[in-house]
Amino acid sequence: METTPLNPARRRLLAGSAGALAAAGLGATGVVRASEPATSKAAVPAATTAAKPLPPYAAWKDADSVIVHSANTIETRRSAFGDGVITPTRELYVRNNLPPPDASILDDRDAWSVEIQGVKNPRTLTLGELKTLGVDTMATVLQCSGNGRGFFPHKPSGTQWQVGAAGCVLWTGIPVRTLVEYLGGIEGDPTYMTGTGGEQLPEGLDPNTLTVERSVPRDTLQDAMLAWEMNNEPLSLAHGGPLRLIVPGYTGVNNVKYIKRLAFTAEQSPAKIQQTSYRLAPMDAKPGPDQPSAWAMGPKSWITAPGAEGAPVKAGRALVRGVAFGGIHAVKRVDVSIDGGKTWKQAALVGPDLGKYAWRQFALAVDLPAGQHTLASRVEDTEGNVQVENRVENVRGYLNSSWRDHALTVNVS
Numbered sequence: 001m002e003t004t005p006l007n008p009a010r011r012r013l014l015a016g017s018a019g020a021l022a023a024a025g026l027g028a029t030g031v032v033r034a035s036e037p038a039t040s041k042a043a044v045p046a047a048t049t050a051a052k053p054l055p056p057y058a059a060w061k062d063a064d065s066v067i068v069h070s071a072n073t074i075e076t077r078r079s080a081f082g083d084g085v086i087t088p089t090r091e092l093y094v095r096n097n098l099p100p101p102d103a104s105i106l107d108d109r110d111a112w113s114v115e116i117q118g119v120k121n122p123r124t125l126t127l128g129e130l131k132t133l134g135v136d137t138m139a140t141v142l143q144c145s146g147n148g149r150g151f152f153p154h155k156p157s158g159t160q161w162q163v164g165a166a167g168c169v170l171w172t173g174i175p176v177r178t179l180v181e182y183l184g185g186i187e188g189d190p191t192y193m194t195g196t197g198g199e200q201l202p203e204g205l206d207p208n209t210l211t212v213e214r215s216v217p218r219d220t221l222q223d224a225m226l227a228w229e230m231n232n233e234p235l236s237l238a239h240g241g242p243l244r245l246i247v248p249g250y251t252g253v254n255n256v257k258y259i260k261r262l263a264f265t266a267e268q269s270p271a272k273i274q275q276t277s278y279r280l281a282p283m284d285a286k287p288g289p290d291q292p293s294a295w296a297m298g299p300k301s302w303i304t305a306p307g308a309e310g311a312p313v314k315a316g317r318a319l320v321r322g323v324a325f326g327g328i329h330a331v332k333r334v335d336v337s338i339d340g341g342k343t344w345k346q347a348a349l350v351g352p353d354l355g356k357y358a359w360r361q362f363a364l365a366v367d368l369p370a371g372q373h374t375l376a377s378r379v380e381d382t383e384g385n386v387q388v389e390n391r392v393e394n395v396r397g398y399l400n401s402s403w404r405d406h407a408l409t410v411n412v413s
Contacts, residue, residue, distance in 0.1 A: 057100050058238040065091040069159045072096040076164035078408075079308035081323060085351045085361055086139070087167030089231045094238050095144045095165060097212050097273065098199040101237070101258055105198075109234065109242040114226065118264030120184030127228060127243055134178035138225065138248065139170050139354035141325045145251040145278055145294040148391070148400030154283070156397030163302045163406060168323070168359045171246050173227035176262070180221060190264040193218050195245040195256035208271045214254045215268040216247055216295060223248045223357070226259065248357035249328035251294050251399070253278055268293075280394045287395060297327035299387040300401040301334055301362070301379040307410030315370045315412050320347070323359045326381030330356035333380050336364045340374035341389070341404065347377070356382075368412045376407035 052068035054061050065080035074094040081087065105112065110128030144165035146158050159165070176193070180186060197212035225246040228235055235241030240257030247254045253273070268274050268289070279291040301324030307313045324334045335344040347364035362377065380386045391402040400406075 057103065058094055060090060060236075061094075061238075062088075062090045066093070067164065072099065073159040073161075073165075075159075075161055076167060077309060078163050078302075078304055079311060080164075081304040083321065083351075083361065085168060085354060085358065086231060087169055089169070089233065089236070089239070092142075092167040092169060092239070093144065093165045095159075095252060096257070097253070098197075098201075098210065101198060101200055103237050105258070106234075106237060106242055109228070112242045114243060114259055115261045116179065116183055116263070117261065118187055118190050119180055120187050122187075123183060130174050130179070130226060130243075131228070133182050134174045135172065136175050136178075136225065137170055137172045138223075138246075139168060139358035140246060140248045141166060141168050141297070141327075141357060141359050142252055142255065143167075143297060143300075145253055145398045146396070148402070148405060149397035151400055151402070151405035152391065152393070152397040154393075154397075156395060158396065165252075168325075168354075170229075170231050170354075171225055171227040172229035172232070173225045173243075173246070176221045176224040176226065179226065186218075186264050188266075190266050191218055192216065192265045192268055193221050193224065193247075194261075194263045194265045194269050195254075195259050196261035196263075196269075197256050198258035198260035211271045212253075212256060212273055213269040213271040214256055215265060215274055216250060216254050218264060220247050220250065221264075226262070249296055251278075251297055254295065278398065279396075280392070280398055281396070283393055283395060285395070294398045297325070298399070298401050299326050299329075299331075299379045299381045299385050300324070300406075301377040301387060301403065302406040303336075303375045303377055303408040307375070307408055313368065313410045313412045315368060317365060318368045319363055319365050320375055320377075321361065321363045322347075322377050324362055324377065324379035325359035326356065326379065326383075326385070328357075329381035329383045329385065331360045331379055332382045332384075334360070334362040335378045335380075336362070336366075337376045337378070338366050338368065338373050340407065341376050341378075344378065368410075370412050372409060372411050374407050374409045376403050378403045 055071040067075040076093050112127045115124045147161045147165035150160035150162045192215040194215040227246045245256040245259045275289045278294040279287040281287040281291045303322040305321045334347045336347045337344045347362040349360045351361045378387045391400045
């Protein structure tokens with residue numbers, strides 16, 4: 001079978017948009033590589049030193065660029081996103097629903113196997129075999145369903161993420177549609193695509209209470225991928241290596257790590273993580289299968305500079321910068337406000353466009369007089385959907401895209 005040709009986004013990665021950069025008042029820049037810092041150490045205030053140590057499986061992360069909430073939750077600092085469109089791996093957030101498997105699963109990556117069901121010729125294939133069937137590279141925003149949870153006034157249970165449970169990364173692997181075609185196509189007319197993780201489960205417990213198994217609408221297979229590389233490096237244990245399901249435009253939990261089974265199913269998974277967890281239940285309701293699932297992301301943006309983490313801001317000319325994405329649609333435009341949303345001005349989109357599932361950087365040169373200012377951003381996607389002003393209240397604090405919540409108040413002197 002022929003290998004799928006590489007996505008043009010990969011070939012364009014180092015080709016920044018010089019015209020847009022100039023319009024924003026920036027010089028030309030390349031994409032930050034995974035081995036390079038997105039911002040200089042001097043730009044990170046001394047007070048940002050991580051209060052907790054990094055867990056062993058993620059000890060290689062840049063401690064100055066992240067906040068360690070727990071062994072399974074690590075957040076990127078707002079100030080660490082920098083000016084590169086790709087989030088360096090060592091600065092990317094981490095969220096695990098279960099402790100990761102033993103690192104020995106990476107000893108022979110190509111021996112890792114995944115079972116494919118719900119196709120006309122179901123098979124179990126090794127990673128080595130997958131690499132002979134097709135390859136592509138794409139950029140997507142990876143964002144935890146709970147990113148922005150810390151802004152909910154009722155303080156939902158779970159990690160109190162601010163903006164840093166998100167990043168934009170490059171994935172390399174085999175498109176699911178290529179794999180399905182190789183196996184004869186889908187059998188019947190299933191409604192969902194279901195991925196099952198390979199974490200080790202304790203004995204004696206009902207697997208459905210712990211198994212990381214997520215179902216998403218079947219149509220997502222068109223752009224989905226089984227990825228073995230991230231940011232041009234073999235996929236780390238912290239991020240789901242040796243093999244991870246990528247569902248572009250959908251929240252992180254649907255991008256199943258350590259995937260051992262991919263199936264096309266008539267029903268959603270019976271696992272708790274599908275049936276009752278990650279449901280957008282109103283404040284007066286109990287989360288359950290009758291509530292919407294945390295699936296597709298909506299338009300969202302936030303300011304990354306100036307003034308992140310309390311960094312000083314001097315009066316005068318300043319460049320307001322940030323990131324924006326459309327979820328399942330591309331970014332059309334971003335507007336910026338320096339007065340808390342009273343007035344808006346269109347920002348320039350800068351850097352390379354890596355496809356509709358990636359985020360765009362934006363920048364706007366402004367004059368900031370002394371005093372307090374609330375910097376906000378608002379993105380519109382190509383379908384006309386505009387980032388919401390106010391959060392949608394829900395019990396667990398999921399899918400907060402409120403531009404007002406994500407605004408940044410700075411003191412200018």
